[in-house]
Structures are given as structure tokens and as C-alpha cells.
Amino acid sequence: xxxxxYIEDLNKHVGQxxxxxGWVYNLRSSGKIKFLLLRDGTGLCQCVYxxxxxxxxxxxxxxxxxxxxxxxxxxxxxxxxxxxxxxELSARTLKINAPSVDYPIGPKEHGPDFLLNNRHLWLRxxxxxxxxxxxxxxxxxxxxxxxxxxxTLVDAPxxxxxxxxxxxxxxxTEYFDEKAYLSQSGQLYMEAGAAAFGKVYCFGPTFRxxxxxxxxxxxxxxMVEPEVAFNDLYDNMELAxxxxxxxxxxxxxxxxxxxKVLERNVEVLAKVKAPFPRLHYKEAAEIxxxxxxxxxxxxxFGGTDETIxxxxxxxxxxxxxxxxxxxxxxxxxxxxxxGSSMSCDLLATEGYGEIIGGGQREDDMIKLEAKVxxxxxxxxxxxxxxxxxxxxxxxxxxxxxxxxxxxxxxCGISHVRETIPxxxxxxxxxx
Amino acid sequence: xxxxxYIEDLNKHVGQxxxxxGWVYNLRSSGKIKFLLLRDGTGLCQCVYxxxxxxxxxxxxxxxxxxxxxxxxxxxxxxxxxxxxxxELSARTLKINAPSVDYPIGPKEHGPDFLLNNRHLWLRxxxxxxxxxxxxxxxxxxxxxxxxxxxTLVDAPxxxxxxxxxxxxxxxTEYFDEKAYLSQSGQLYMEAGAAAFGKVYCFGPTFRxxxxxxxxxxxxxxMVEPEVAFNDLYDNMELAxxxxxxxxxxxxxxxxxxxKVLERNVEVLAKVKAPFPRLHYKEAAEIxxxxxxxxxxxxxFGGTDETIxxxxxxxxxxxxxxxxxxxxxxxxxxxxxxGSSMSCDLLATEGYGEIIGGGQREDDMIKLEAKVxxxxxxxxxxxxxxxxxxxxxxxxxxxxxxxxxxxxxxCGISHVRETIPxxxxxxxxxx
Numbered sequence: 001x002x003x004x005x006y007i008e009d010l011n012k013h014v015g016q017x018x019x020x021x022g023w024v025y026n027l028r029s030s031g032k033i034k035f036l037l038l039r040d041g042t043g044l045c046q047c048v049y050x051x052x053x054x055x056x057x058x059x060x061x062x063x064x065x066x067x068x069x070x071x072x073x074x075x076x077x078x079x080x081x082x083x084x085x086x087x088e089l090s091a092r093t094l095k096i097n098a099p100s101v102d103y104p105i106g107p108k109e110h111g112p113d114f115l116l117n118n119r120h121l122w123l124r125x126x127x128x129x130x131x132x133x134x135x136x137x138x139x140x141x142x143x144x145x146x147x148x149x150x151x152t153l154v155d156a157p158x159x160x161x162x163x164x165x166x167x168x169x170x171x172x173t174e175y176f177d178e179k180a181y182l183s184q185s186g187q188l189y190m191e192a193g194a195a196a197f198g199k200v201y202c203f204g205p206t207f208r209x210x211x212x213x214x215x216x217x218x219x220x221x222x223m224v225e226p227e228v229a230f231n232d233l234y235d236n237m238e239l240a241x242x243x244x245x246x247x248x249x250x251x252x253x254x255x256x257x258x259x260k261v262l263e264r265n266v267e268v269l270a271k272v273k274a275p276f277p278r279l280h281y282k283e284a285a286e287i288x289x290x291x292x293x294x295x296x297x298x299x300x301f302g303g304t305d306e307t308i309x310x311x312x313x314x315x316x317x318x319x320x321x322x323x324x325x326x327x328x329x330x331x332x333x334x335x336x337x338x339g340s341s342m343s344c345d346l347l348a349t350e351g352y353g354e355i356i357g358g359g360q361r362e363d364d365m366i367k368l369e370a371k372v373x374x375x376x377x378x379x380x381x382x383x384x385x386x387x388x389x390x391x392x393x394x395x396x397x398x399x400x401x402x403x404x405x406x407x408x409x410x411c412g413i414s415h416v417r418e419t420i421p422x423x424x425x426x427x428x429x430x431x
Numbered sequence: 432x433x434x435x436x437y438i439e440d441l442n443k444h445v446g447q448x449x450x451x452x453g454w455v456y457n458l459r460s461s462g463k464i465k466f467l468l469l470r471d472g473t474g475l476c477q478c479v480y481x482x483x484x485x486x487x488x489x490x491x492x493x494x495x496x497x498x499x500x501x502x503x504x505x506x507x508x509x510x511x512x513x514x515x516x517x518x519e520l521s522a523r524t525l526k527i528n529a530p531s532v533d534y535p536i537g538p539k540e541h542g543p544d545f546l547l548n549n550r551h552l553w554l555r556x557x558x559x560x561x562x563x564x565x566x567x568x569x570x571x572x573x574x575x576x577x578x579x580x581x582x583t584l585v586d587a588p589x590x591x592x593x594x595x596x597x598x599x600x601x602x603x604t605e606y607f608d609e610k611a612y613l614s615q616s617g618q619l620y621m622e623a624g625a626a627a628f629g630k631v632y633c634f635g636p637t638f639r640x641x642x643x644x645x646x647x648x649x650x651x652x653x654m655v656e657p658e659v660a661f662n663d664l665y666d667n668m669e670l671a672x673x674x675x676x677x678x679x680x681x682x683x684x685x686x687x688x689x690x691k692v693l694e695r696n697v698e699v700l701a702k703v704k705a706p707f708p709r710l711h712y713k714e715a716a717e718i719x720x721x722x723x724x725x726x727x728x729x730x731x732f733g734g735t736d737e738t739i740x741x742x743x744x745x746x747x748x749x750x751x752x753x754x755x756x757x758x759x760x761x762x763x764x765x766x767x768x769x770g771s772s773m774s775c776d777l778l779a780t781e782g783y784g785e786i787i788g789g790g791q792r793e794d795d796m797i798k799l800e801a802k803v804x805x806x807x808x809x810x811x812x813x814x815x816x817x818x819x820x821x822x823x824x825x826x827x828x829x830x831x832x833x834x835x836x837x838x839x840x841x842c843g844i845s846h847v848r849e850t851i852p853x854x855x856x857x858x859x860x861x862x
Contacts, residue, residue: 004661006581006629021661023626023823041629041660042581070823098794098824120623120815121822123585129627136584143574150437150473153567154554157853158589158636158651161860173604173613175650175860176642182604189853192551192862195454196560198437198472204636205589211607219606220589229472230435230452363529384551384862391552392454392501393529422588422620429592429606431623431815 007043010087013077020045020089021097023124024069027062034062036091037084038073039124046080047073047089058094068100068124112417119422120431130258131418134251135407137258139203141250142224142401145243146201151226154193156186156202162381169208182207185400187330188385190227191361194396195388201226211426215415216303216353218404220424227398233332233342233360236397237318240346240356241274243401244316248272251410264412268349271314278318281340284309300326307351316355320344329371332362344399352409358399365389438474441518444508451476451520452528454555455500458493465493467522468515469504470555477514478504478522489525499531499555543848550853551862561689562849565682566838568689570634572681573655573832576674577632582657585624587617587633593812600639613638616831618761619816621658622792625827626819632657642857646846647734647784649835651855658829664763664773664791667828668749671777671787672705674832675747679703682841695843699780702745709749712771715740731757738782747786751775760802763793775830783840789830796820 005018022040029035032051037044051059054075065071075091105121115122122128147153159173159180171182186202193200203224210217228239248269252259259266279287285297288305295305300322309317324333324341331341343359362368368389372382407419417423422431436449453471460466463482468475482490485506496502506522536552546553553559578584590604590611602613617633624631634655641648659670679700683690690697710718716728719736726736731753740748752771755764762772774790793799799820803813838850848854853862 008581021825022629023825041583041625041627068823070825097826098820100822103822118815118818120620121818123623123627132585132628133583136578139584140574140578143571147567147571150439152472152564153570154563154852155636155653157855158638159855159860171604171606173602175602176640176857178860180860189551192554193852194472196472196554197563205586207589209607222586384549387549387552389529391531391534392499394452394454394501395528421585421624424588424590426607429590429609429611 007038007040007045007085009042010045010077010085014079014087015077017074017076017092018089019072019074020047021072022070024065024067024071024100026067027065029062034059036062036065036071036073036094038071038089044084045087045089046083047075047091047094049091049094054091055093058092061094061096064096064099066100067103067106070097070100071095072097112415116417116423116428117430123421126261128418130261131407131411131413132421134255134258134262134411135403135419137251137255138247138407138410139222139403141247142243142403143203145246146199146224146226149199151199151201152193152197154190154197154200154202155204156183156189156225158183158204162378169210171207171209184208185223186225187227187398187400190225190398191330191385191388191396194227194229194398195392195394199226199228213426214303215417216405218416218420218423218425221416221420222403223400224403225398225400227396229394229396231360231397232395233320233344233397236358236360236399237276237278237320237344238274240318240344240358240399240401241276241316244276244346244356245272245274247406248410259411262411262413264410268314269410272316272349276315276318276346277313278320278344279309281319281321281323284319287312298323298325301354303353306347306353310347310349310351310353314349316349317347318344319347320359327359329375329377330361330368332360333367342397346399348405348409350409350412353405355405355409356399356401358397360395360397363389363393363395365393438469438471438476438516440473441476441508441516445510445518446508448505448507448523449520450503450505451478452503453501455496455498455502455531457498458496460493465490467493467496467502467504467525469502469520475515476518476520477511478506478520478525480522480525485522486524489523492525492527495527495530497531498534498537501528501531502526503528543846547848547854547859548861554852557692559849561692562838562842562844563852565686565689565693565842566834566850568682568686569678569838569841570653570834572678573674573834574634576677577630577655577657580630582630582632583624583628585621585628585631585633586635587614587620587656589614589635593809600641602638602640615639616654617656618658618829618831621656621829622761622816622819622827625658625660625829626823626825630657630659644857645734646848647836649847649851649854649856652847652851653834654831655834656829656831658827660825660827662791662828663826664751664775664828667789667791667830668707668709668751668775669705671749671775671789671830671832672707672747675707675777675787676703676705678837679841690842693842693844695841699745700841703747703780707746707749707777708744709751709775710740712750712752712754715750718743729754729756734784737778737784741778741780741782741784745780747780748778749775750778751790758790760806760808761792761799763791764798773828777830779836779840781840781843784836786836786840787830787832789828791826791828794820794824794826796824
């Protein structure tokens with residue numbers, strides 16, 4: 001491979017002649033000087049064409065440039081504090097590789113539908129670029145956290161023969177001679193994983209066929225789900241808060257440029273350090289009821305309810321011990337508090353809502369069977385899962401963190417549709 | 432969280448009293464000494480109960496143990512070279528947390544169907560444990576390779592509106608008022624990603640509805656797909672060989688214990704260092720034809736053909752310039768060699784077959800449109816993809832590496848069904 005130069009590495013090549021390939025991001029001319037703002041995917045670099053210093057033909061060629069024309073430029077790298085990125089190119093030559101006529105995304109305002117229809121191009125824009133780079137860092141941080149703490153990655157299957165939390169929002173497909181459903185959670189499989197590896201996590205796409213168009217819902221979203229043998233509800237909250245602190249602090253450290261592009265209030269994020277406040281469901285319900293008298297104690301929280309809670313704290317806040325009736329069948333009922341589950345959700349700051357849901361799992365075979373029946377699920381679908389209680393049942397707990405909600409919180413953007421490269425929502429399957 | 436001790440960390444606690452939780456892996460008794468081989472998911476530890484030294488009740492309790500009983504043990508950590516893992520526990524107490532009656536997987540031979548039906552328990556066995564730990568290390572190595580070289584992770588969507596390489600093996604689902612298909616490759620989306628971020632990769636599950644039961648096929652498998660702007664076919668092969676060398680050498684370094692469990696010939700793997708040999712399709716076809724006269728020049732290679740090629744080399748081998756007719760529509764035709772595509776596959780050593788497929792993409796809009804028509808695909812499905820040629824078309828190349836085939840090669844196991852935690856194959860959707 002001939003040496004390739006990327007804009008993000010220009011600081012290592014000051015004073016050297018380099019060749020850059022990329023696309024026209026912006027153009028300016030003033031008589032004898034022409035400025036090309038070049039985009040190569042790793043950054044932006046101002047290339048300065050000075051008549052007499054650069055090659056004459058290139059100076060002429062400049063007039064043919066349009067937004068997103070693909071070009072090759074050569075020149076000498078100079079430090080220049082006023083330039084985007086801190087470096088610029090004293091350009092010598094300019095070659096057009098491929099034209100770009102009437103690029104659809106301009107500096108004018110576009111509606112969200114137009115932008116989503118052009119998502120494959122919209123990704124080139126500054127804010128979208130920053131969001132996806134932040135997403136990548138968040139994902140890397142998540143994996144490093146678990147890999148560095150003795151967890152084994154155990155990928156959960158996508159095709160499942162049955163529903164783990166009800167069937168109304170499942171995507172179905174013909175799987176040869178039977179039906180298969182697309183996974184909504186790897187949770188049950190992670191319990192098998194925890195018995196085999198102690199500490200495990202899965203990380204993959206999950207699917208929910210919800211006909212709702214809210215700013216918090218995607219049809220296809222990514223989730224990370226750790227599960228730990230011999231952890232209880234309280235260990236679980238401790239793990240979750242260390243985990244969230246780790247992600248946020250690492251993003252602050254490694255991706256400050258991208259957060260600046262998005263104008264994120266980083267002071268709010270800097271405060272995200274363990275321990276996080278913890279509220280019993282009953283305390284949380286009291287707080288909500290005072291401000292939202294419509295709220296019925298015993299019910300799950302809506303978006304507004306979550307915002308009421310999170311507005312009371314500077315850090316993310318746990319709510320634990322939700323009523324068993326509103327949680328999944330596999331949540332352990334607290335023996336010392338009948339009717340309450342050993343569950344915990346984590347609500348992000350500033351009203352970004354629930355980013356984590358989890359808890360301690362029912363390890364008593366008889367209680368678990370009763371729960372499966374109570375939830376109207378088919379016993380035979382869970383026979384393998386009961387085996388985890390038949391053969392050396394064990395205390396264990398885990399949680400799931402939704403990637404897109406976490407990205408939207410950390411980026412400080414209101415709609416999850418911008419937090420994934422190619423969003424799938426109710427009414428959107430393209431591009 | 433109270434301090435937890437794991438078997439893999441016992442080397443840090445020699446001489447200390449610790450509490451371990453786990454499952455019975457094996458039992459032996461001889462009069463005044465009883466041996467419990469404990470499994471906690473991170474390793475195995477021999478716990479020695481010596482009558483008189485341990486608590487009397489615990490010595491009695493021992494007789495109730497069966498395979499996979501869940502227990503808590505306490506004792507003092509001792510270095511003991513002859514023990515599995517190099518450490519053992521001078522045990523003091525034993526507590527049974529939960530029984531395990533008639534655990535189905537014993538030391539006797541079981542057929543593959545029985546074991547796959549009990550996959551959730553089979554994962555606890557020594558070899559399966561080693562394979563999945565190797566898989567996790569391979570995945571970590573893959574991500575670290577790209578993350579460390581300036582690539583941005585750009586997740587591709589799973590739901591797609593159309594087929595990228597033919598429709599016969601697609602899974603279909605109702606997506607509200609239309610049909611969606613499960614992705615077989617993130618490739619087209621990665622091309623959009625490369626224009627936005629320069630160097631990108633996606634890593635996720637992909638799906639093929641193939642009614643074949645071979646040792647190389649899964650219905651649901653994971654794939655990593657890098658794509659690089661301004662790379663050509665030769666850059667692409669260089670990237671691929673550095674990548675494969677990195678994965679293999681890192682696994683050798685970090686997971687020698689697991690490779691030993693699987694009795695993998697590590698000398699073969701040690702030789703996997705770039706550069707790899709490269710054969711033009713025509714050279715490869717000549718070699719095959721000599722040993723397999725059934726082979727028709729111009730055809731794609733079958734499993735036997737790949738084995739003929741790989742048997743000639745000690746390293747993985749590239750075959751490049753396959754006929755355009757047998758490659759996907761987006762492969763660039765070599766302008767200097769009409770009818771040949773700028774494609775490359777990488778065949779693993781020892782007959783493990785193709786682990787990488789890739790090449791340089793067609794960047795000429797007119798030729799690409801002709802190819803889409805030629806392949807009988809719908810033009811309107813690719814309109815967004817053509818935009819990548821309309822607006823600053825660029826030379827680019829990439830490849831896909833199949834995770835399960837790579838794991839099976841590195842582990843030296845013949846069937847891909849053991850390389851993924853919960854395999855999905857023709858006729859298998861459970862557990």
C-alpha cells in the first residue's frame with residue numbers, strides 16, 4: 001500500500017508534502033486566493049490555492065468544483081490555528097476525480113423526512129458525523145468495560161422459537177417448516193451463559209414491531225445485556241452505575257471535539273459518577289403523584305413521569321422494587337416484600353428517560369413455573385430455561401442498556417433517529 | 432458489592448481465605464480425603480476436604496453432591512502445580528445452594544443432536560467453554576484492529592427493503608404495510624459509510640435461508656465488513672492479510688490455554704504472517720483442474736476445489752480476479768482485463784475454505800447501472816446507492832470475514848455449529 005495521508009493525522013506531517021483525497025465540503029474565492037475546505041471522513045482541512053504558488057491549471061480547475069466533488073490535492077502541511085482542525089495545506093495541485101452535480105443537501109434547512117430519505121448522504125454532514133463517531137466510542141467503551149472485567153461475550157441468537165416478553169410486538173418469519181421470531185432480548189440465553197461462564201454479556205440488534213412514532217422508539221435497536229452469576233439486585237445496581245460512569249467519563253475524555261460540535265453541556269455529564277441515587281418504587285411513585293395526579297400508584301411510569309423523577313437529581317437515578325405485576329415473568333419477587341420485584345431501572349438525567357432495565361432473576365423453579373403460567377406463556381417453550389433451575393440453580397442478576405437512548409442522552413439530542421446510522425422506524429425502511 | 436473471588440484470579444490470593452461459588456464439575460473420594468473439582472465459569476479449582484481439617488458437617492455434606500450441584504465453598508488458596516489451573520483450595524466448609532438431579536450430559540459419548548438440544552447446558556463442558564472463549568477473543572481482536580486504525584464503526588441495518596445478492600435465500604417478514612428482508616450483508620451501506628467516514632466497518636448478524644446441512648453453513652452467522660475509501664484491490668488484499676495475521680497472532684498470545692484444551696496444532700497458526708500468497712483465478716483454476724477434471728474453468732470453486740488450493744500453501748492464500756459472471760453486481764470489472772472482476776477471496780489453511788470475500792467496487796455509474804439490469808435487479812431499489820456515484824464517486828474496496836468459519840479454522844474444529852453459542856441451522860431453531 002502506498003502511504004496514505006488522512007486529515008486527522010496531519011499534525012504528524014507538518015512541513016511535509018502530502019497528497020489528500022476527499023470531497024469538497026466548502027469553497028471560497030477572493031481574487032488571487034482560493035480556499036477549498038476538504039472533507040475526507042476523518043476531518044476537515046483548508047487547502048489554500050494561491051495564484052503563482054500553485055500550479056496554473058489547478059487554479060483554473062478550481063472553478064469547476066461543486067459541493068461533494070471528489071478530488072485529489074497535493075500541498076505542504078502548515079500549522080494554522082485559525083483553520084478547522086488547526087492545520088492547513090499550502091496547495092500545489094488539484095485534480096478532479098469525479099463530479100457532483102446538484103448535491104441535494106445544502107446549507108439551507110431541510111425537514112427530517114427529506115434528511116432521512118437521504119440518510120446515506122446526510123451522514124456526511126458535520127453533526128451526523130459527530131453523532132456516529134460518538135456512538136462508535138460509546139460502543140467501544142461498553143465492550144472494553146466488560147472485556148476488561150472478566151466478562152465473556154456470548155452472542156444471543158436473533159431467531160427465537162418463542163417470545164420472552166409477550167407476542168404483540170414480535171416480528172415473525174417463516175423458518176423453513178415453522179415460525180421464528182426476531183429477538184427482543186438475549187436475556188434468557190444470558191442466564192444459560194452465566195451458568196457456563198460466570199460473567200457474560202451479549203451485544204446485538206433487537207427488534208420491536210411497535211406502531212409508535214415517538215422520539216424514543218426505534219423498530220431496530222442495539223442492546224447490551226450483561227448477566228452475572230451470584231450477583232443480587234444490589235450488586236447489579238453497583239455494576240450498572242460503575243458501567244454508566246465508565247462510558248460517560250471515557251466519552252468526555254476521548255471525544256470532546258465531537259461533543260463540542262453538538263454543543264453538548266459537558267458539565268452535566270461530568271457529574272455522572274457513581275454512586276447514583278436509588279429510589280424505591282414507592283418513593284418514586286409518591287414524587288410523581290405530587291406533580292401528576294393522573295398517575296396511578298402501581299402503574300409503570302410514562303415519559304413525563306420519568307422526567308419528573310430525573311428532574312430531581314443531577315445524576316442518573318435508579319428506581320428499584322417495581323411491582324411484580326408490571327415486570328417480566330423472570331424477575332424475582334422479593335421474599336421480604338411480597339408483590340415487589342427485585343428489579344431496577346436507571347433513568348438518565350435531563351428527562352432522557354430509562355436507559356437501563358434489569359434486576360435479579362427468579363431462581364426458584366416452582367415460583368418460576370407459576371409465573372410462566374400466570375403470564376399466559378407456554379410451558380414447553382421454557383423447558384430448556386427451567387433446566388437452569390433444575391441443574392444447580394443459582395442467584396443471578398443482570399440488565400439491558402439500550403444503545404440508541406444512551407447515545408441520544410450523551411449527545412444531548414432529542415430524537416433517537418439520529419443515533420443510529422440507518423434508522424428503522426414505523427413507516428421507515430429506507431434507505 | 433462484597434468482594435467476590437473467581438477461580439481465574441486465585442493466583443492473587445495465595446495463602447488467603449476465600450469463598451468461592453460455583454458448580455460441581457467432578458468428585459473423588461479416598462477415605463479421609465475428598466476432592467471436589469469446582470467450576471465457576473472462569474476456571475476449575477480442586478477443593479480438598481481433609482477429615483479433621485475441614486468442618487465435620489461439610490465432610491458429611493460432600494456425599495450429597497452430584498454433577499452441577501451449585502455450592503459455596505471456603506478455604507485457603509494453595510499453589511499446587513499438579514492441580515488444574517495450578518492452585519487448589521484447602522477447603523474448610525461446604526454449603527449446597529441448589530441440587531442437580533440426573534444432569535443429562537455425562538462423561539459418556541453423546542450424539543451431536545442430543546448435545547445441540549442441550550446447548551444451554553453443553554456450554555458448560557470444557558471444549559465448548561474453550562471455543563466460546565476463543566470466539567470472544569477473536570471478536571475483540573477484530574474490533575481492536577479496526578478501532579486502532581482509524582476505522583469508524585457504522586452499524587448496518589438488519590431490515591432491508593431489497594436483496595443485495597439475489598432473493599432466493601432471503602428471510603422475509605411483514606414490516607407494517609410492506610415486506611422487509613433480513614440482511615445478508617452490510618456492504619452497500621458500508622459504501623455510503625466510507626464516503627462519510629473514510630474507513631468504516633460494520634459487525635453484526637447476517638442471515639441466509641439455505642436448506643443445506645453442511646459443516647460450513649449456518650442460517651444465522653456474524654460477519655465483519657470493512658470498507659475503505661480510496662483503496663483499490665491490492666490495498667484491500669494488504670489490509671486483509673494484516674488483519675488476519677493480527678487476529679491469529681493475538682489469539683496465539685492470549686488464549687494458549689484454550690487452544691491446548693482443543694489440541695489445536697499451533698505451529699500451523701504461528702506461520703500465519705503477511706504477506707500471503709496470491710493466485711490469479713486462472714492460475715488457481717489450472718491447479719484445481721489438474722486434480723479435479725470435473726472442474727469447469729470459469730465456475731466458482733466448491734469445497735473440494737478450495738481444499739486443493741489451500742493444500743499447496745502453508746499460509747492462507749488469496750485468489751483474485753474471479754470471472755465477473757460469478758461475482759456480485761457491485762464488483763468492479765478490471766478495465767485491463769475484461770470479463771474479470773477486481774475481487775479477492777481468502778482461503779484458510781488446511782482446507783478450512785473461504786473466510787474472506789471482497790474486492791474493489793464499481794465506481795462508474797453507467798457500468799453499475801448496466802450490471803444491476805444484467806443481474807435482473809430492480810433499478811429503483813438501488814437509487815440511493817447510485818447517489819454514491821452521482822455525488823463525488825470514489826475508488827473504494829472492502830471485504831467481509833465470516834466469524835464462525837474463522838473461529839472453526841482457528842480452533843481447528845470441523846463443524847461451524849460449535850463456534851457460536853446458540854447455532855441456527857436448517858432444521859434447528861432451539862434452544
